[in-house]
Amino acid sequence: MNALVTNLLLFGRVLRAAGLQVHHGRLVDAIRALEWTGVGSRNDVREVLRALLVHRHDDLAVFDEAFDLFFRAHGSSELNLPLFSLGERARVVAKREAGVPPRVEVEDIAGGTSSAAAFAVGAYSPVEVSRTKDFGEFTAGELEAARRLLLRMPWDPGHRRTRRWERATQGPIDLRRILRRNVMRGGALVDLPRRVRRDAPRPIVVLADVSGSMDRYSRVLLYFACGLARSAGHVESFLFATRLTRVTRRVAAPGGARAVTQLVRELQDWGGGTRIGEALRTFNTTWARRVMRHGPVVLVVSDGWDRGDPALLDRELARVRRSCARLIWLNPLLGSARYEPLTRGMQTALQHVDDFLPVHNLTSVERLATHLRRLPPGRHGIHRHV
């Protein structure tokens, strides 16, 4: 085995340690490719390996760093040390979302197939949880019980109509199949196969406010978000206080709730109160194009205490609404009979939202579930009066 092959195999191991998926087949390709291009130019070697070993944009930065470290380290023939510490470093540098701490909560896994009954009965846990008690007043025991309930809650986000056809007994006539079926009868159209647009689960985007004013609720609401992400399929989750962070993969992973709780602390440490408008701006410019496909239902979870520019909130929320099927604002304070949405942020938001609902106790969460399930399908779903 020549030096090139040895080095490439080693480099493949380094990349794998750094979290990239590198297949042996691609390494074989790389060896062949380097024979064609030669190894004279360091830059060309980089481009060859990049094209063949990386297949995700997010991995490019990790690859570049690994390449630089590997081939520099290699030049000075100090192989071991920088190479194998790289895996850890690279992961931190690139902030891979998949890098969830591998801590597994046992009941997270065991309860994977839980039924609707588990939630409806609510008798699963040793502690009885009142279904009408405000989340903000939960004791530690009740929080734990609520966590179990919410993480396993079965969600049905309703359906959207896709543009793909499938066979059906009613609906428009399926020309493609009609001849094939009827030609044997001499072309008389006896049998009329039909087709309809297929339905698919409607995607959901959760934008949850975890700033200081939401503190009493944020833990329970995170459990809610994790439970939703796990059972509803296409769910994109974001947290914001002053900044916006995407947590889609973290919340869906086992043990995600704990990882996210940690993240909330970090976000709150940035301080400075809530800037909903700015968070939505980041969402609209950076993420919307990727996560707002197929007419999602957008759930904004916030008390509406906004320290930012109301004009910005107005503009960005209007844009969110234009690109989704339904905009639902969930406010835990709405559970209180005395609450009136008088804050400037909430006043602004109310001009744009389709539904303004409470999330302050288990009953309100159940009501939300029912509401989502009953949303009509349709391509962009819901016909709104703008």
Next chain:
Amino acid sequence: MTPGPASAPASVDALQQALAEEQYIAERALAVPIYLALRLKRPLFLEGEAGVGKTEVAKALAAALHRPLIRLQCYEGLDVSHAVYEWNYPRQLLEIRLLETTPDLDRTAVARELFTETFLIKRPLLRALEENGDRPPVLLIDEIDRADEEFEGYLLEFLSDFQVTIPELGTIRASQPPVVVVTSNRTREVHDALKRRCVYSWIPYPDFEKELKIVTSKVPGASARLAREVTAFVQELRTADLYKSAGISETLDWAAALVALDREVLDSDVIEETLGLLLKNQEDIDSVRGERIQTLLARAMDLATR
């Protein structure tokens, strides 16, 4: 089209040269993946923001290799009848009517006759397998991220076997597989299984020098000064916080428009008037208009004269 060498270019340099002759400027980071895709006979997977010239790669490549280009535009709900083949129902129905007048009708013969190539409408994927001979075409599968997962699954199979089975006709196989270019705007993550079979390349927005080269080669009417200023302004505009940045095609449209308006230099008035060619989003246009144009223009002038 003059027939040239049917085989792949002998080196990365030769490929760069061939693409440059088609007025496509490919830097090393793009030329190497293209070259490898040709040599390894694997699909080329190009990802990047809208308007960075992904589709142009396929067009330039087809021209440089002297091969026909077959394009499949993806969209949600794209299925076999639009991507691969469909039977021509109206003609088949007509044929049945004609055959009905024939006195002694052999039914199995009718069935056989109705499902022959005469009645087959060939869609891009099927055409890419058939139209080759010694010069397999370039197959462009554009904006795969718009198609749904079902289609991706089908494509996975197609790209590994390069064959299509039509129940009534049998299996059609490519004698030589086409050169496949798949593009994605990354509005969603395309499945890894598909990308893993491809040679991957991320195309970023071009830097000043590269974009200037593109502008001068594609808009020859622009004066050297105008080309520099236009490019610099777009480069600055991309650093602004916008919903949707301007792509290369917008730069080219804008440059061509300024030439049509007999402009030799940029000023804030003409930018205001023609901003709609660069930004296609009302909020973005509103946010840039006025003072911000002055700031961007000042920075652009700085960059252009550097």
